[in-house]
Amino acid sequence: MKKLIAHGAITVDSLEKSPGRRWTIMEKLFLGLSFQQYITQALRNPLNWIFALIFAVGIPIILGRFFFGLSWVTHSSNDYPWGLFLGFGLFGMVPLSSSGFLLGTACEIFGRHDLEPMERLGLLNGLLGYFFAVVFLMIDLGQPWRLPYPMVVAFGPAAVLFLVAWHVSTYLSVQIAEVSKSFFEWIGFPIGIRAIRKITLGLTVSGIILSTLHQGALGALFTYAPGKVHPLWYSSSFQWIHFFVSSIPGGLCMVIAVSTIAGKTMSWRFDKRFKDSLDRITISLAKGASMGLATYLTIKLMSIAHDNKWAYFATGWGKWYLVEICIGVILPMALFAYAIRHKKMAIIRFSAFLVVVGIILNRLNTSMFTFNWKLSYREIPHWREIVICVTVYAIYIVVYRFILYRLPIFYQWRTEEEPALAYAAETCEEPALAYATGTESTALRNTDAVAP
Amino acid sequence: MKRRDFLKGCLISGAAASLGPPSKSWAVGSFEGYPDAMGVLVDTTRCIGCRSCEAACNKEQNLPEPQLPFDDTSVFEEKRRTTENAYTVVNRYETKDGQKPSYRKMQCNHCNEPACLTSCFVNAYTKTKEGAVIYNGKVCVGCRTCMVACPFNIPAYSYSSAFGPVIKKCVLCYHTRLKFGRPPACVEICPREALTFGLRKDLIKIGHERIRATPDRYFDHIYGENELGGTSWLYLSRVPAEQIGLDETVGNEPIISNVKEFLGMVPMVLTIWPALFTGFHLLATRNKEHGDDHHNHSEQEDGKK
Numbered sequence: 001m002k003k004l005i006a007h008g009a010i011t012v013d014s015l016e017k018s019p020g021r022r023w024t025i026m027e028k029l030f031l032g033l034s035f036q037q038y039i040t041q042a043l044r045n046p047l048n049w050i051f052a053l054i055f056a057v058g059i060p061i062i063l064g065r066f067f068f069g070l071s072w073v074t075h076s077s078n079d080y081p082w083g084l085f086l087g088f089g090l091f092g093m094v095p096l097s098s099s100g101f102l103l104g105t106a107c108e109i110f111g112r113h114d115l116e117p118m119e120r121l122g123l124l125n126g127l128l129g130y131f132f133a134v135v136f137l138m139i140d141l142g143q144p145w146r147l148p149y150p151m152v153v154a155f156g157p158a159a160v161l162f163l164v165a166w167h168v169s170t171y172l173s174v175q176i177a178e179v180s181k182s183f184f185e186w187i188g189f190p191i192g193i194r195a196i197r198k199i200t201l202g203l204t205v206s207g208i209i210l211s212t213l214h215q216g217a218l219g220a221l222f223t224y225a226p227g228k229v230h231p232l233w234y235s236s237s238f239q240w241i242h243f244f245v246s247s248i249p250g251g252l253c254m255v256i257a258v259s260t261i262a263g264k265t266m267s268w269r270f271d272k273r274f275k276d277s278l279d280r281i282t283i284s285l286a287k288g289a290s291m292g293l294a295t296y297l298t299i300k301l302m303s304i305a306h307d308n309k310w311a312y313f314a315t316g317w318g319k320w321y322l323v324e325i326c327i328g329v330i331l332p333m334a335l336f337a338y339a340i341r342h343k344k345m346a347i348i349r350f351s352a353f354l355v356v357v358g359i360i361l362n363r364l365n366t367s368m369f370t371f372n373w374k375l376s377y378r379e380i381p382h383w384r385e386i387v388i389c390v391t392v393y394a395i396y397i398v399v400y401r402f403i404l405y406r407l408p409i410f411y412q413w414r415t416e417e418e419p420a421l422a423y424a425a426e427t428c429e430e431p432a433l434a435y436a437t438g439t440e441s442t443a444l445r446n447t448d449a450v451a452p
Numbered sequence: 453m454k455r456r457d458f459l460k461g462c463l464i465s466g467a468a469a470s471l472g473p474p475s476k477s478w479a480v481g482s483f484e485g486y487p488d489a490m491g492v493l494v495d496t497t498r499c500i501g502c503r504s505c506e507a508a509c510n511k512e513q514n515l516p517e518p519q520l521p522f523d524d525t526s527v528f529e530e531k532r533r534t535t536e537n538a539y540t541v542v543n544r545y546e547t548k549d550g551q552k553p554s555y556r557k558m559q560c561n562h563c564n565e566p567a568c569l570t571s572c573f574v575n576a577y578t579k580t581k582e583g584a585v586i587y588n589g590k591v592c593v594g595c596r597t598c599m600v601a602c603p604f605n606i607p608a609y610s611y612s613s614a615f616g617p618v619i620k621k622c623v624l625c626y627h628t629r630l631k632f633g634r635p636p637a638c639v640e641i642c643p644r645e646a647l648t649f650g651l652r653k654d655l656i657k658i659g660h661e662r663i664r665a666t667p668d669r670y671f672d673h674i675y676g677e678n679e680l681g682g683t684s685w686l687y688l689s690r691v692p693a694e695q696i697g698l699d700e701t702v703g704n705e706p707i708i709s710n711v712k713e714f715l716g717m718v719p720m721v722l723t724i725w726p727a728l729f730t731g732f733h734l735l736a737t738r739n740k741e742h743g744d745d746h747h748n749h750s751e752q753e754d755g756k757k
Contacts, residue, residue: 069614076611078535081596109729111736142594142609142617146574154574154591160711161597162573163718201733209725213718220714224571224601227702236710240717374699 004033004041005268012406013271014414015188028186031405047265051394058391061384065139073384080379082140082367084389089136091218091363093129094168095243096356098251100126100175101204101211102288108204117274118281120182120409122255127175128403129254130168132396139388160220167214174203174210185413186406212244219243222366230370232312232321233362238303245299248292250359252285253332256352262404269404271411279345286348289355290336297329317370324365328358483706484682485564489583490630491652491684492639493659494557496696497669498646501528501542501555505638505647509540509559512625512637531697534558536610536620540638545696554689556696557638557647560585560606560622561676562684567707568598568607576619583652583684584626589618603680603702624684652684659688681706 005011012032017023023032030038042048065073074083103122106112138144150156150165177196184192196203219239222229226236235242259278263270270278304310312318332351339347368379404410507522509515515537520527528544540559547554566585569577574591577598594617599607607621625636634640635649648655659674675693676683680702687698694700 067614069612069617071611072614074611076609078533078599078608079605081599081609105729109733109736111733142596142611143592143615144594146591146593149591149593150573154576154588156573156575158708158715159571159573159597160714161571161595165573201730205726205729205733208729209721212721212725216714216717220711221597221600223710223714224567224597224707225603226707226710227603227699228600237713240714 004037011268013408013411022188025187028406051398054391054394058387058394061387062139062391065384065388070140070142073388074382075379077379079372079375080368082371083379084368084381084385085136085140087364087367088360088389089140089392090133091367092360093133093136094218095215095247095250095359095363096254097126097129097133098211098215098247099123099129099255100178100251101207102248102251103255104178104204104207106288108200109208112284114277115281115284117277118255118259118285120179121259122251123175123178124182124400124403124407124409125255125258126251127172127179128396128400130172130175132392134168134172135392135395136389139392160217160224164214164217164221167210167217171207171210171214174207178203178207182407182409182413185408185415211247215247216240216244225371227374228372229366230312230317230373231307231309232304232317233366233370235303235307237306238299241299242296242303245292245296246359246362249289249296249332249355252289252292253352253355253359256282256285256289256349257356258400260349260352262410266401266404266410269410273412274410279343282345282348283340283343286336286340286352289352290333290340293329293333293336293355297325297333300325300329317373320365320369324358324361328355328361332358483565485652485684486579486581486583487653488581489564489652489684490624490649491562491583491655491686492636493648493650493655494685494687495646495648495662496554496556496687496689498644499542499555499557500644501525501544502643503527503542504641504643505557506538506540506542508637508641509622510538512628513539515539534560534606534608534621536608536612539620539622543697547691547695549691551690554691554696556687556689556698558604558606558697559638559685560624561604562622562624563680563706564682564684565680565706565708567601567603567680570706570708570711571597571601573597580626580630582624582626582630584624584630586623586626587619587621589616592618594618601707603699603707652682652686655686659686662688675700678704680704 010017010032012023012028015022017027017032033041061073070076077083099122103115103119106115107119138147141147146153147165150162151169156162177199181193181196184190184196217240219242222234223236223239226234259282263278267275313322332354335347335351335354338344339351372378503522503525510518510522518537528542531543532538532541534541540557542555542557545554545556562579562583562585564579566577566579568587569579569585573595574593576588576592578586578588580586594609596609596619598619599605599609607619610617610620624630625634629636639647639649648658650658656674656677659677663670663672663674669690670688671690671692673693675687675689675698676685681704687693687696689696692700
């Protein structure tokens with residue numbers, strides 16, 4: 001894509017290709033390239049070949065799961081009812097998707113407009129993470145076509161999972177509404193944009209409520225199994241707080257990780273505003289993540305002290321617990337502290353990846369590795385289970401990339417009234433104002449509008 | 453305009469919050485079990501491991517014939533668990549006192565406050581007044597949380613079925629016998645009278661009476677009398693319960709007690725968060741005329757305000 005742009009290809013960033021001529025839907029879908037160019041650039045990308053290979057193997061296996069049953073793709077264990085689909089797909093992906101509500105809250109509630117260039121990435125990351133967590137759930141459920149049952153057929157309001165089901169589905173619609181703003185801009189549907197803008201505050205506040213509850217509820221699910229989850233990973237009083245608090249650095253670091261990968265692979269899609277503010281916002285997010293990690297570590301230790309579980313540290317499980325905490329919490333905290341102070345972007349980004357790995361490791365530990373610690377055997381997932389996970393994750397990446405290439409996530413949509421060029425010009429004149437140029441320019445325009 | 457936005461925001465978040473489920477708080481409090489609940493007293497000192505209860509269960513519940521016949525004792529070589537094809541299994545335990553091995557029958561213990569029931573989000577489980585924990589496969593979605601929640605590792609799942617997998621477990625022969633006042637098939641067939649069927653409260657008395665009458669035959673404890681809030685199946689044994697594979701670390705609180713702290717927090721978040729965060733919003737933006745505006749708004753729109 002970079003080469004094509006160098007050769008004069010124009011990227012789609014507004015409704016009109018040239019004055020008076022609108023982009024057609026097909027042109028938008030092909031990123032403003034001709035069909036020929038589009039196919040060539042897609043074939044040139046080695047990643048696409050890897051994806052093709054994964055899909056060739058994985059998609060038949062996913063289909064097979066629905067025709068031959070779960071016993072064909074898993075070891076159908078009665079002792080380990082939850083395998084990788086939930087351990088990785090649901091419990092791992094949901095905390096990494098808290099970015100939607102975190103950035104939404106920061107921008108819309110706390111008025112941190114300086115984080116705004118990253119807000120849409122946060123929202124999209126949240127939406128896709130949740131959506132694919134539900135995809136994983138659909139694969140894991142015995143009778144996925146009955147997924148709406150807790151809403152319409154039979155109610156078990158005493159169950160934590162009932163809460164998760166309601167909140168995840170409600171939150172998914174909230175997130176679709178939040179992200180649809182970019183989509184409406186892209187297809188040119190101003191009524192939709194205005195409608196969403198009006199309800200943004202309400203959407204954001206309900207996002208916080210729903211997220212607090214279901215992030216916590218995923219942890220609370222394990223309080224049903226006090227004898228099965230290893231005591232170091234179990235806490236009747238703190239389990240939901242552990243899951244909720246760890247989702248905060250998880251979500252923030254996932255956004256840093258995604259923007260890092262995007263910076264390496266699709267920087268052509270970044271506009272000047274995003275490029276200029278990326279490092280600054282990354283530092284802000286890393287600061288937030290550090291605070292989250294510090295809180296998480298404190299609560300983790302408090303729960304150990306609360307139930308007096310120090311003796312377990314002498315066992316092998318205890319060492320594994322320390323490994324998890326070191327990789328996912330202590331090491332990134334130390335690196336963040338050093339790197340934020342010295343503005344070492346590479347280290348910040350690396351630590352963000354560490355946190356992401358640490359969160360996934362924690363969820364896998366809770367749901368699989370240390371689950372049934374009293375039983376004599378550990379369950380190793382079936383190879384087909386692993387292939388399905390890799391395939392669904394690959395689909396997730398492809399969809400993610402598809403949207404990032406097209407919708408105004410990394411760039412601002414240019415409209416007739418407010419050409420994004422104006423922004424570029426302003427920053428050139430006053431680079432020192434880069435922080436708040438956006439807000440201030442609106443402020444300036446606003447006063448202009450009011451003054452006469 | 454701003455106030456209207458604020459009120460609207462409150463309304464929407466309130467509406468979203470009201471979509472959330474009510475908490476469990478109305479159903480908490482301790483439940484001692486139904487007064488007329490039936491149960492079974494298992495006297496493991498009488499059990500000889502003949503497996504006729506397994507055979508009777510298999511026949512009563514129309515389960516597929518097992519690979520090895522029911523009189524084959526080689527199955528005792530390993531510890532088995534309940535599966536979709538066997539709702540009850542008998543295991544052999546070498547005990548520490550050097551005497552003959554003990555046998556223990558394993559099946560759903562029909563808790564007074566079942567973990568499976570409280571963890572089910574479609575209410576597929578019912579604790580009947582006769583004491584049985586029965587299951588409705590017609591609403592089961594297949595999340596298998598009940599299997600995670602069951603402290604005895606009892607529910608099994610028919611994974612092999614692609615289009616209608618359900619939970620498989622002992623239902624105390626509720627539909628075919630218990631409902632009509634008859635004892636479960638396994639109890640009826642037991643040749644050693646190791647299984648006694650009766651009112652749970654009577655069985656506890658019988659158990660204590662046996663311990664009192666022959667104290668050297670029994671370890672002084674009825675497993676299931678208090679464990680996890682009490683179970684309908686009760687066990688007497690010569691040795692401490694953990695030596696015959698019963699988990700002594702489960703405690704006397706029902707599983708739901710561990711979840712109550714979270715469930716109690718839910719209404720707090722639902723009611724406090726909207727006000728709290730809308731308040732934060734007002735504080736954070738109070739000095740800005742256009743606090744909730746975005747700098748990618750069009751000029752025209754901002755002009756209108």
